[in-house]
Amino acid sequence: MQKEKLWTKDFISVSLVNFVMMLSMYLLIVTMASYATDAYDASTSMAGLASSIFIIGVLFARLYGGKEVARIGSKRMLIGGILFFVVITALYLIPSNIYVLLVVRFLHGIGIGFASTATGTIVAQVVPASRKGEGISYFSLSVILSTAIGPLIGLPMISQYGYESMFIFSLIVGMLCLPIALIVKEPVVDSSAADARSRGFNLAKYLEPNALPVSIVMFVIALAYSGTLSFIASFAKEADLTEAGSMYFFVYAMAVLFSRPFTGKLMDAKGANFVAYPAMMAFALGMFTLSQANSGAVFLLAAALIGLGYGNFQSVAQTVAIKMTPPHRMGLATSTFFIMMDIGIGVGPFLLGYMVPDYGYRGLYLAMVPLIIAGVFIYYTLHGKKEKRLTQSA
Incomplete structure (x- = not known):
């Protein structure tokens, strides 16, 4: 075929x-x-x-x-x-x-x-x-x-x-x-059903209910990721790893670049869970590695693991949000997903910044590991067990 x-x-x-x-x-x-x-x-x-x-x-x-x-x-x-x-x-x-x-x-x-x-x-x-x-x-x-x-x-x-x-x-x-x-x-999309909920206030006019469960998981995972996005340069400077710090996002991007073509095909063939669970565990391992990094090599290894983990979970979650939604509401599903991700990335630095004076950057990154593990259980509860049934019936 x-x-x-x-x-x-x-x-x-x-x-x-x-x-x-x-x-x-x-x-x-x-x-x-x-x-x-x-x-x-x-x-x-x-x-x-x-x-x-x-x-x-x-x-x-x-x-x-x-x-x-x-x-x-x-x-x-x-x-x-x-x-x-x-x-x-x-x-x-x-x-x-x-x-x-x-x-x-x-x-x-x-x-x-x-x-x-x-x-x-x-x-x-x-x-x-x-x-x-x-x-x-x-x-x-x-x-x-x-x-x-x-x-x-x-x-x-x-x-x-x-x-x-x-x-x-x-x-x-x-x-x-x-x-x-x-x-x-x-x-060209049939939007004849788009006006069904148009009168009066309705939360479904602003957020797509079918996309919301996996988007909530994305909020948790993005919250954990925001600590690297905002504080990685400061951490690298404090740890005397400035040279490695300048290469962090490059290594992160390369890990995503070389893995995405394979993980996307795996998701289509095996289902979202086949990629989502390993991705979240790789992200947790990357955060743990980052919290322990004392050399440039370990620091960049953490960048690669975080890229494999967070970078691939993000695309899996976005795909799930779209697949669960009828065509005429895909725009709303897309915005729902990115709203939750943006809130996580946006409020994360403000909330996590309060931890730095007491626990330092290493303590902050170590604390993100249980948050990501919590994200695994939230994913299973809100979507993972349903995804398993969908995959088996396909």
Whole structure:
């Protein structure tokens, strides 16, 4: 039996748009706190807010965008989101003050939130059902690669040419999204059932109930991961592992890059549980290894394990959220999944930061191991046992 085609023009185009868009975002997100401190003499808390308020903007857009994408159209939302965030990116070049910067960051998050909700919706609709796990795995590599390439480009650029050069480069990269997005053909989806819950307030207008169980698990796992995303540079400096620290996200991305094609195919063939449980255990082992790292080799081994674990669980969970949802609500399922993931990554640094003065970074990472193990049991309770029945009946 011939496989349904995955690498279509639309799949390649929307994946490329997502990569370029995320690259533009990650060029800024890893350096915004230091920019706020250097340019506006912001306090540590205000600098942290300058970085995290972006996530609030993203969440705001996802709540509205997920509800309205079926009505507005995914391509129209994508083009509008790109135009909006490109205009907002240009505002970074205008000298202002810390409060204006906070507003710009919030608005930037709104633009990215709308555009990324659209790309997630389009890819969910263009990937064949029989290759959903494989397709989502490849698509989500666009985010993983941008998290590695963004810091690798942005940090040296700031060191050599200053913050303004980074803003200009981010603006140019963002503008490249538009011509690529214009060639994407919007999938035709039967939305006749989309208005069934449209009158009055209903939580299902903002969150997809079928996608919520696995999205709750993603919140727990993302909360644990946020400690590395925010504090890894500080931990590497404290542990005198600065050189290894500069390679952390590169090794993380390579582990994901080389494993995703296999894990996506395994999920389609064997079911989500076949990948989800080993991925969460690899993530827990990676966090334990990180907490004990006293050499560059062990530090980077932890990065690889975390990439294999968190990086692959993220794509599994996203695929499950989409597979459990009818086609006309895939946009809402996509936004529900990313809302929960973004909340975990957004509130994590704020909550986990309170542990550092008393327990240090090693204690923080060690404490994430039981949190991830708890995530395993939550996954089994909310989805894993159901997934087993679905796989057996398939």
